Amino acid sequence: MKAEESVKNYAASVRMYTNYTVREIKKICKTIGPRPAGYEPEKQAQEHIAEELKTCADEVKIEPFKLAPKAFMSWITVDGILVILSCLLNFFGLPYIGLALGIFAIIFMIGEFLLYKQFIDGLVPKKTSHNTYGVKKATGELKQRIIFSGHVDSSYEWTYTHLGGHILLYICGVFAVVSLFFVLISSALNTFGVLEEGTTIYNIFHYGQFIGIPGGILAIGFVNFRICVEGANDNLTGAIGSVAILKYLKDNNIDFEHTEVIALSAGAEESGLRGSKAFCKAHKEEFKDVPTIFIGLETFRDYDDIAIYQRDMTGTVKMDGRVCKLLKRAGLDAGLDLPYSSVYLGSSDAAAVQQAGIPAVTLAAMNPGPPRYYHTRGDTADNMDMKTVEKCLEIALNALFIYDEKGLTDEY
DSSP: OOOSSSSSSSHHHHHHHHHHHHHHHHHHHHHHHOTTTTTTHHHHHHHHHHHHHTTTSSEEEEEEEEETTHHHHHHHHHHHHHHHHHHHHHTTTTTHHHHHHHHHHHHHIIIIIIOOOOOSSSOOEEEEEEEEEEEOOSSSEEEEEEEEEEEEOEEEHHHHHHHHHHHHHHHHHHHHHHHHHHHHHHHHHHHTTTTTTTHHHHHHHHHHHHOOOOOOOHHTTTTEEEEEOIIIIIIHHHHHHHHHHHHHHHHHHHOOOSSEEEEEEEOOTTSSHHHHHHHHHHHHTTGGGEEEEEEEEEEEOOOGEEEEEEEEEETTTTHHHHHHHHHHHHHHHOOOOOOEOOOOSSHHHHHHHHHTTOOEEEEEOOSSSOOOOTSSSTGGGGOOOHHHHHHHHHHHHHHHHHHHOOSSSSSS
């Protein structure tokens, strides 16, 4: 059975749950507000979602996990400080110490940002975050499982995106990275005595390395930890959208004989995918009983940019091709030939799930620019697009019914 055949007026029904999604997002933004990972507002939002899940799921759980919530984005601040110190130490005759600090800066950047490893978590205070999920069980023999997921936490504000959009973000980011490598090269040249003092190229690196000071200052100012944004689009649309899928099934008395459906509201995605990593650690072995797939629902805001993200974690993680094809088929059934895309800078929860061995993909609708509202105070409940939310919910429901009928396959 196709999704559009599951109720008499499918389009009107999808719109009803779109209205539900938007209404719940507005309620959370108004009554709870911004939700930094590991703090009370995030927990309150998870408790609210748990109450909603209790109306449509057979089983609901809230699972706590420990994390250092500010560690992930703090690497930028740490690197900014290290670059400034490296520059000064190199200039005043201690290039080998400056080189060591520069190497640490590179390690933190690669480890935290590119690989999403917990490199500096031990230096940052710990908090408790939570994952919330609801399970709609199969009525007969369980043969397969599908997880829909969004994250409930919201980001600390990105200063330069707020002040000047993606252009200022790129200018400041590139300048900071270039200054880091320039200072690193200068420290290495001085440490190993490669350049002769007084030559033109020596002076270029010796005095030019002072770009590390404004570069470091820009890095320190990249994240404004004093402001956490509402995160209505990123990513209450995914978190509440996942709940809406279970409510659609429950309210319309739709049961699957062999397919279990899970709606997961992950915590701490903005803190380096910590919630999805904790969820996989807790359930990966359990989910080996039957084929299980994960569809991340992420930022349903920009209709013209609805896409299937087949690569993630700055392009380093390849999503499962079969789940990508499932979404492709679901999009076609919704009237869209969805393009394949990549998370070029950053990551989503699907990457952590794929790395854990569970076939995964992300359905997202966000201008990859990124847009001015991304990780800024502009991501409010008044800045949602219902048309985009509705189409993405339709695609997700289509994928669910296709998966129930055909399972995980190369042919859809």
